[in-house]
Amino acid sequence: MERGLAYLVSAAVLAAVLYPLSWPRQRDSFPLSNYPMFARGRRSAALTLIYGVAVGPGDERRFVPPKLVGNREVLQARAVFDRAARGGRRGALELCRAIAARVAAGDGLAGAHHIQIVRGRHDAIAYFDRGALGREKVLARCPVGGGAR
Amino acid sequence: MPEAPARRLAAVRVLVGAFALVYLALRALHIASYTGFPEAQLAPIGVVSVTGLPPDAGVIALLALTWLAMLGFTLGWRFRITGPVGALLLLWTLTYSSSWGQIFHTENALVLYALVLAVTRSADAYSLDARHRDEPAPHARYGWPLRLLAAVLVATYVIAGIAKLRWGGSAWAGGDVLRDTIAADALRKVLLGSSHSPLSELLLGQTWLFRGLAVLTLVVELGAPLALLHRRIAAVWALAVFGFHLGVLALMAILFPFPLSGVAFAPLFRAERVIEWFRRRWARMRGGGAAGPDASRAKAS
Numbered sequence: 001m002e003r004g005l006a007y008l009v010s011a012a013v014l015a016a017v018l019y020p021l022s023w024p025r026q027r028d029s030f031p032l033s034n035y036p037m038f039a040r041g042r043r044s045a046a047l048t049l050i051y052g053v054a055v056g057p058g059d060e061r062r063f064v065p066p067k068l069v070g071n072r073e074v075l076q077a078r079a080v081f082d083r084a085a086r087g088g089r090r091g092a093l094e095l096c097r098a099i100a101a102r103v104a105a106g107d108g109l110a111g112a113h114h115i116q117i118v119r120g121r122h123d124a125i126a127y128f129d130r131g132a133l134g135r136e137k138v139l140a141r142c143p144v145g146g147g148a149r
Numbered sequence: 150m151p152e153a154p155a156r157r158l159a160a161v162r163v164l165v166g167a168f169a170l171v172y173l174a175l176r177a178l179h180i181a182s183y184t185g186f187p188e189a190q191l192a193p194i195g196v197v198s199v200t201g202l203p204p205d206a207g208v209i210a211l212l213a214l215t216w217l218a219m220l221g222f223t224l225g226w227r228f229r230i231t232g233p234v235g236a237l238l239l240l241w242t243l244t245y246s247s248s249w250g251q252i253f254h255t256e257n258a259l260v261l262y263a264l265v266l267a268v269t270r271s272a273d274a275y276s277l278d279a280r281h282r283d284e285p286a287p288h289a290r291y292g293w294p295l296r297l298l299a300a301v302l303v304a305t306y307v308i309a310g311i312a313k314l315r316w317g318g319s320a321w322a323g324g325d326v327l328r329d330t331i332a333a334d335a336l337r338k339v340l341l342g343s344s345h346s347p348l349s350e351l352l353l354g355q356t357w358l359f360r361g362l363a364v365l366t367l368v369v370e371l372g373a374p375l376a377l378l379h380r381r382i383a384a385v386w387a388l389a390v391f392g393f394h395l396g397v398l399a400l401m402a403i404l405f406p407f408p409l410s411g412v413a414f415a416p417l418f419r420a421e422r423v424i425e426w427f428r429r430r431w432a433r434m435r436g437g438g439a440a441g442p443d444a445s446r447a448k449a450s
């Protein structure tokens with residue numbers, strides 16, 4: 001009986017762990033997973049990303065760190081930006097204001113006078129080779145410590 | 150079915166439990182931070198998609214309860230209760246932190262291990278429950294869970310390897326996909342105001358390196374089942390995986406703490422030796438000689 005139970009539990013656990021092999025790439029879960037990270041068939045180092053830019057005196061630009069977006073996890077910050085962008089201009093503006101409020105409260109990026117939520121398309125190899133960034137489109141802009149624009 | 154000493158399975162329980170306790174303590178603030186996220190950000194997965202979310206105070210309470218239950222799990226105290234409760238709470242808590250639009254893949258094996266250990270006789274040694282009992286004789290009931298855990302570990306790497314070939318194609322082994330992935334990841338971190346690995350910047354021009362790394366990655370992942378054949382092969386594979394994760398840390402600044410702690414590989418080896426080493430150290434620190442059952446065996450020999 002004990003041996004039978006051992007085989008049953010083992011088979012069930014292994015079947016569960018292997019089950020995600022049947023999932024499409026877009027589907028993922030926890031703790032069962034098809035481990036899609038690093039598995040994307042990239043044809044280039046092109047990167048399209050939504051992110052935040054804090055603009056300061058002299059048009060100085062700094063990228064908004066994760067702790068001002070959600071928490072300290074960089075990939076979580078990406079998820080927050082992505083969700084905001086899916087909400088269109090309104091969603092982007094809402095996140096912009098939230099970040100601006102945290103900056104105004106002194107949580108970081110001192111000196112920034114406005115925040116931009118940006119969609120950028122860049123080539124990572126070109127960036128690390130020549131410091132060149134690609135195209136950016138501002139999705140929302142809001143001042144730090146004032147009303148939204 | 151393979152036999153194993155009770156203390157070997159128990160040692161894995163202790164190591165996994167101890168890791169979970171430290172991990173939860175270090176991640177507590179991070180997990181709690183999600184109570185400040187707007188509900189619109191919620192994307193529940195796994196068990197959280199079934200249970201839903203309690204109020205914020207409930208999440209904090211569950212986090213605390215998880216830690217306490219895992220303490221019981223680790224100590225082997227009332228393990229019939231703390232084992233399953235700890236493992237299920239660990240499952241819920243870590244699923245919760247992956248339910249906000251980003252799934253973290255660094256904790257899967259930890260949870261799977263805890264769930265398996267919770268339903269086995271892993272507290273028949275090295276536990277408060279068993280402190281007044283003689284250690285049982287080696288038995289298959291302690292052997293099959295170890296084989297299952299090892300198979301689970303191996304399966305996770307095989308799945309990752311299959312994913313790369315399935316979605317990246319055979320071109321993944323050429324190295325360019327890996328290089329572009331690492332470059333894009335590094336730029337993503339720059340644009341998201343985070344730190345990235347300076348080593349990746351230095352090495353991006355070395356395409357030959359990435360070809361080698363890509364092939365090694367696939368060998369380590371798809372070759373993982375070989376580790377189940379013999380302990381010596383397992384040792385070589387474990388070292389290779391450890392090196393792989395060190396490489397990921399060095400090139401991508403991504404930390405996989407469970408394998409890098411070594412605990413993930415415990416089911417492949419005589420894990421009780423780690424516990425016995427700590428017991429001997431503890432006994433020496435307290436001014437005694439070797440302690441425990443090994444003491445009498447050591448004296449006898």
